[in-house]
Amino acid sequence: MLLRHVSRSSSLMAAPTDKRNERLAPEAINVAARALNRNRSAGPPTGRDVQMTWYQEFFAVQEAMFTFHQGRIPLLVSIPHLGTEIPAAIAAQMTDAALSVADTDWHLDRLYSFAKSAGASVLGARFSRYVIDLNRPPGGESLYPGQTTTGLCPAETFRGEPLYLEGNEPEQDEVQRRLERYWRPYHQKLRAELDRMKQQFGQVLLWEAHSIASVLPRLFQGRLPDLNIGTNAGASCDASILEAISSELVKGQPFTWVANGRFKGGYITRAFGQPSSGIHAVQLEMCQSTYMDEDAPFSYRQDLAERVQPVIERMMSAATAATSKLRAATS
Template structure:
């Protein structure tokens, strides 16, 4: 199976496209030692969001590493942040500019197309099918795209990121009421810093599927890994830290669920 999927009962679907750590053998054989560490994984998110099943939310989580193919990039590999550095559909280096492929083995267009068909498409087909199922039942649905990232990645931004980074493509991917319901919960606390449509405005999943006029309201949360885990290898889960942020995550996802069902 190319993903882990759980169908829920409420109109909330949480997508985790960057939690995968598996790399197919034929791809791994072309890669450098830098790929072995999977350092740019969204570590432990399924565990952190473990309360979702109890809430009744649907979940989909990737199996394959973003190093094989990035499920949150458009299939045509356009840059979501024009003029800014970013990694592509089939990344050729890590966030720290370490080459992922041995010399002469960078995937060509035919290989990219193969990966799109075999590893990218199944995730998106399931995501689309679940959105359509929930829409048919409830009339509208929230798609929550869950991500995490090291708090400091000099390649992409200066200094430390805010702890919680919400993206709605500057308001295009969801109704203002949903954004307010979620973000207001974040702003009501003073432990974690918050940004809205700052460095992260939402990736392909948020921007492509978020169509409020069709009943699909999408919001992305990019969270600093420092709030729940060790950012250095072996990237351990910190239960003491996670316990502090889980309550807020539950309150925010519940706010989304309450809004869409109101």
């Protein structure tokens, strides 16, 4: 049973009653079972039809952790903070501030809808970063030592509000459980798709799509630039890719921007961006004010999005073209 930022009084707050297998999400198995039934040949059911095998169950759970679209060009767009779902057993331990999932990277699947049409692969999280942050190291170490940030299983919102009712913060064994159940499937899918693309294209681009409120005094001073490009200080992609992006941003577009400023790239950018191996990673952290209302209910603003979408599209197109040139140069 899952929650999508609902009030604590909701009947969905009840803990799941299906205990047949703690490893598996029953709703995911049901979805896969219905698909299996649709493909079943005519005739009486066999034992194999009646009960899903362990590998079908495993596949169903893996797919339930994220949404994925496979493309046809050497570009993978990853949106690890898109999710808003919280399992009911976890939500029962959380504060009302947590259930609002305010720190979600809202609407990025909609903002980046052009990417699928362009042929990109797109991977998006289903579960909230409050369950576990897919863009943090599995060991929980800080990516920005000496600066305020949030951890693998965060205990506070960006504004410092507690996420858990007193005494309900996750212990280490619970953190490990969430790591295995929610974090690893996303990263395994990332790796599998990048490996597939690399085998086909030789050089590939991972575009990490993020957004954040433009003013968060606890995390940074003043107002954040509209577009924040991170390449781990140049280590996560070939220099020509950042140059191509920068060349688009100096062509008279209306948004402020910076490269490798406050946000240099999270764990995914740093871990997967290996230019020497043909995998290049770029993170774009956008101010949410460029395409949506930053206050609840966090509405998408089509009038704003129409201004920033073409800029993002040109940035991605330039970066993808630069990646393809690297392939031509090394072939």
